[in-house]
Amino acid sequence: MSAHINLVANICRFALKDNPSAELIKATIKLRDALEKDGLEVESRALSALINKATSSKTTKIESKKITWSKSNFGGGDSKGILTLSTSLPVDKETGTPLVEVIFPLDVAEFEKKHVFDSDVKTAIDGIVNEWRYTDKLLINGITPSYSCLFFGLPGTGKTELAKYLASKLSLPLVSARLDSMLSSYLGTSSRNIAAVFDFVDKYNCVLLLDEFDAIAKYRDDDKEVGEIKRVVNTLLQCLDRRKERGVVIATTNHEGLLDPAVWRRFQNKVRIKVPSYDIRSTIIENYFLPMHIDNSQLKFLNLMLEGFSPSEIKNCIEFIKRFTIINDIDSSDLYKSIKSYFFVNANFHNEIIDVLINKEEKELAKILKSDYSYGIQELAEVFGKNKSTISRWMKA
Structure with a gap:
């Protein structure tokens, strides 16, 4: 096959030139995929370019706009460059500060060990990835994949990590705009910086991340904002x-209410990222505890204490517990002491059960866990690091 690839490419080039049929395009896509599977990447990318040109002309009739929704662009197609560690980044002309940082694709399997999202979010991400996976199939039917996504929700819920995850699943580098550098006190510089960032990412196969987006996309009718922010938006x-x-x-x-309505309309996918559910919290806790061990009863107790916490807050709590355990050379049966210490030095967290933990005696908390949360004597003994007879006396007191 490789010996005749140039001849095959020429045949495809002439066949796809003038209003090719959908069947011919499909057959060429199958050939392209077969070449890719056989390791003929250069030849596969060449066919992708031909397919992209043919489908753009046939289905969208706007070839002059240079739409590049092609699988080849995700693998380093001819029309765009490939980001490397040595690629020159755009900078603020006034200060010389880089306007972006590049995060190269992560190992998805390793990422998933420490980052757990609920099923609805994973379904949304998989849907976006599949749109790009079947770009050519969509284009044949005159449809382009969705190109924009807005993640919003409370701080620490994993929005930035989710962006890294999406880019990694697409096998693309993530170009994160540094909004602190983009915004300038010099008149007109902020708008120029924004344009420079978009000009940069348009040259490469990558995903652009606008983190903490509300800093540059504020509501233009806000009376407190000066004219400059309106020009920026x-x-x-x-x-x-x-x-x-x-x-x-x-x-x-984190502040979706601050976004200008016109900005909302620019995003095809708008995903609210919520705090983890009980089951997701359990998985996060167990993952972060490794290589240390946590008993089921202790996991249940810690999960209860961390209800409503973001993944970032859960991680901070677990790291504190691990440091406390190592420094004080205590075993896992004394997990209760480390949890209490954490909430004592993080007094900004409080709810009814945390308040009892901090302000009441152990036996008062044990009674609440038994009466309101159906803890058994054995579970309570493991949580508090006591024997069952002691717990029984607490219940009778």
Whole structure:
């Protein structure tokens, strides 16, 4: 096959030139995939370029806009460059500060060991990835994959990590815009920086991340904002409109209410990231506890204490417990002491059960766990590091 690939490529080039049929395009896609499977990456990318040109002309009739929704672009197609560690990054002309940082694709399997998302979020991410996986199939039917996604929710719920996860599943580097560098006190510089970032990412196969997006996408009718922020938002809107023809953009915000309504309309996918459910918290706790061991009863107790916590807050708590355990050379049966210490030095967290933990005696908390949360004597003994006879006396007192 490889000996005749040039001849095959020429046949495909002529066949796809003038209004090719959908069946011919499908057959060429199958050939392209077969070449890729056999390790002929250069030849596969060449066919991808031909397919992209043919489908753009046939189904969208707007080839002049240079839409590049092709699988080849995710693998380093001819039309765009490939980001490397030595790639020059855009900088603020006034200060010389880099406007972006590049995060190269992570190992998805390793990432999933420490980052757990609920089923609805994973379904949403898999749906976006599948749209890109079947880009050519969508294009044949005159449809482009969704190109933009807004993650919003409480701080620490994993929005930025989710952006890294999505980019990694697409096997693309993530270009994270440094909003602190983009915003400038010099008149007009902020808009220029935003345009420079979009110009940069348009040259490469990558995903653009606009983290803490509300900093540059504020509501333009806010009387407290000066005219400069309105100019910045207008520039941003223009860049987002242009980006949809050239690549993927993800934005995150903790303050979705601050976003300009026109900004909301620019995003095809809007995903609310919630705090973890009970089952997700259990998985996160167990993963972060490794290589240390935690008994089921202790896991149940810690999960109760961390209800409503974000993944970031859960991680901080677990790391404190591990440090406390190592430094004080205590065993896992004394987990209760480390948990109490954590909430004592993190007094910003409180609810009814945490307040009892901090302010009441052990036996008072044990009684509440038994009466309100159906803890058995054996479970309570493991949580508090006591024998069952002691727990029984507490219940009678």
